[in-house]
Amino acid sequence: MGKFILTNKNFNFSKARNIKLSLRNKKAQAWSLDVVIACIIFTVGLMVLYVYAVNYTNSAGVDLEKLFYEGNNVAELLLSNDNGVVSHDIINQTKLENFYNTNYKDNKKSFGVTSDFYFSIDGMKINNSSIQFIGKLNQSSVISIVKVTRFTIYENKPVKLEVYSWK
Numbered sequence: 001m002g003k004f005i006l007t008n009k010n011f012n013f014s015k016a017r018n019i020k021l022s023l024r025n026k027k028a029q030a031w032s033l034d035v036v037i038a039c040i041i042f043t044v045g046l047m048v049l050y051v052y053a054v055n056y057t058n059s060a061g062v063d064l065e066k067l068f069y070e071g072n073n074v075a076e077l078l079l080s081n082d083n084g085v086v087s088h089d090i091i092n093q094t095k096l097e098n099f100y101n102t103n104y105k106d107n108k109k110s111f112g113v114t115s116d117f118y119f120s121i122d123g124m125k126i127n128n129s130s131i132q133f134i135g136k137l138n139q140s141s142v143i144s145i146v147k148v149t150r151f152t153i154y155e156n157k158p159v160k161l162e163v164y165s166w167k
Contacts, residue, residue: 063144063167070113071148071165077111078119078161079152091121091154100126100134107135115165121152122159135164142166 078084085095099107108117118135125131138145145166152161 064146067115067144067146067165067167068148070115071117071146071163074111074113074117074119074165075148075150075161075163078163079150083110086152089153091152091159093125096124096134097126100131104136113165115167117163117165119161119163121154121161123155123157138164138166 079086079089081087081089085091085099087095116136116138118133118137120133123130124134126134143166145164148163148165150161150163151158153159
């Protein structure tokens with residue numbers, strides 16, 4: 001068998017190599033541009049997610065802590081001898097009825113709270129009539145609600161005082 005030698009006087013191998021190298025460089029440049037844009041989009045997405053997550057959890061935590069604080073504050077003030085409904089650590093029926101007959105906004109202002117609240121006591125009676133709660137009942141949609149429970153004595157029996165505070 002003989003040798004085949006291709007010869008073409010018009011074909012320039014160095015030109016073909018340069019064209020091939022220049023095409024390869026353009027493909028590499030396009031690929032690196034795609035990677036840079038993808039990295040930018042990914043980084044922006046992570047930053048948005050981080051900012052949203054930090055702000056969302058912080059605001060919810062602050063609101064819940066404030067509700068717990070105010071619910072505990074209302075419970076403690078209700079069970080205090082000075083401003084509350086107890087005398088000598090026992091619920092005083094006269095004080096309870098006075099609190100019931102006082103305007104809700106005045107009670108809220110005297111307790112120094114901003115969230116709405118109501119409380120209930122097992123077997124609570126006002127003017128010899130059973131009632132379920134004293135305060136403002138939540139009648140609209142509630143974002144957050146907290147329940148604080150304390151034990152006290154009412155009508156010579158141990159009972160639960162439950163304070164609900166909400167926004």
